[in-house]
Amino acid sequence: MLDRKFIVENASLIQENCARRGVKCDVARLVQLETARRQKLQEVEELNRQANETQKKIGQTKDPAERETVKAAGRQLREAKDAAQAEHDRLDTQVHALQQAIPNLTHPAAPIGGEADSKDIRRGKTPIRTFDFTPLDHVAIGERLGLFDLEAGARTTGHGFYFLKNDGVLLDLALQRYAIETLIREGFMLTTTPDLARNEILEGIGFNPRGSETQVYSIENTDLSLVGTAEITLGGMYSGLTLEEEQLPIKVAGLSHCFRTEAGAHGQATRGIYRVHQFTKVEMFAYTTPEASDAMHDAIMAIECQIFDGLGIPYRVIDTASGDLGGPAYRKFDLEAWMPGRGTVKDGKPSGDWGEITSTSNCTDYQSRRLNTRFRKKGEKGTQFVHTLNGTAVANTRAMIAILENYQQADGSVTVPEVLRTWMGKDRIAAPA
């Protein structure tokens, strides 16, 4: 959420930014309503002032008859105030609705345009492998090696759910452990987070828990939802608090399950475990001062690169274009791994394709304003909103796809990446005997 005052004072800039982001928003209407709201607020405050004055007089008035006269005046003032307040609240609701639809500002360096305009800014250390056999996709590999059971998932829960089995479980745990070890070295505080959060926290982070196009599972008869990412719970951790500047930056790693309805996503890449309703993720989250958020964003992206360079997965880094940023992000970098089993199949051979494996966003003060997470500078009056950033360390299903497809061997086995062997307890995943 952007600051109302800022919106009013920079209406044309905001309107332009909305256009760049492909968001329809009537900024002029917002400005008009907000101006009216502020006038009403002044009216409310003035009536309150008069009522307060009158009320003090009542306490001091001893004569009963006179007291009743002053009381009546006070009552009248409060009634006038209530009417003005009701009008103010009506305007406030309207402004809030418009305000909520306005996306964050955009980093000046972020590419302008739609998905096609996103920029490929960096490649990982691992080159794309050429196969001397026809590579399989992760579904075929997983079936052959007994790593997951999609049909059992569908029977038990529904399409988009799965059981991990055998070495699939070990691989999942190894990835978590590898990510966590990396984040310990990088100075993150480790957490496992709740898998449910209050709807107000979801909204603060920028998720919409209600409505037909919601990506969120909600819990009936409560105001709780299943989290789509630990970003939600990690962002909720300090909501409503005022931090000291010396506490910043705060870097938190969160291990959680992630639940997504993926409403409207049918048809696109639904095969296997690429797009599922539940997965496990190690997430990074950071709270910084406004001056430090750009550097932190680069640092988080560098950690993501380190993790996937370490895993020996070929990837590219995408500087996401304005139209594809989503509401809260000021700038977003995605890592896309090369997945040999994806893409179009020609002559029985898959072309391979890039697939998103991580994403890191600088949300500046867009989330902290709604979550009310502030910080105070020593010796300075007042408070400021912190900047928040998030980034994926490892999203398990996507990482598993990348590993299985890139490390598959001609004999059908899969070599375990060097860095995972300690946690896997083996260097090769072979078909069960």
Add this chain to the structure above:
RNA sequence: GGAGAGGUGGCUGAGUGGUCGAAAGCGCCGGUUUGCUAAACCGGUGUACGGGAAACCGUACCGCAGGUUCGAAUCCUGUCCUCUCCGCCA
């Protein structure tokens, strides 16, 4: 799940209808004094929003949301959270 107690400023804690944004102590900041340190003394010290060049002024805020009242930290209702006891339980 049942019964009870409680949530007040950075902290401790007083305050049961008006003069309370809130005593007192601690802490913190500034000053005075004292070889240094410490102590003592004096003054200051919440946040948000609005107005103002500023001094400052106004409004709101005593977990949160409502209600009663001319007036609520104080009374009522709901809700969230904490603690104690009982029950259940991985």
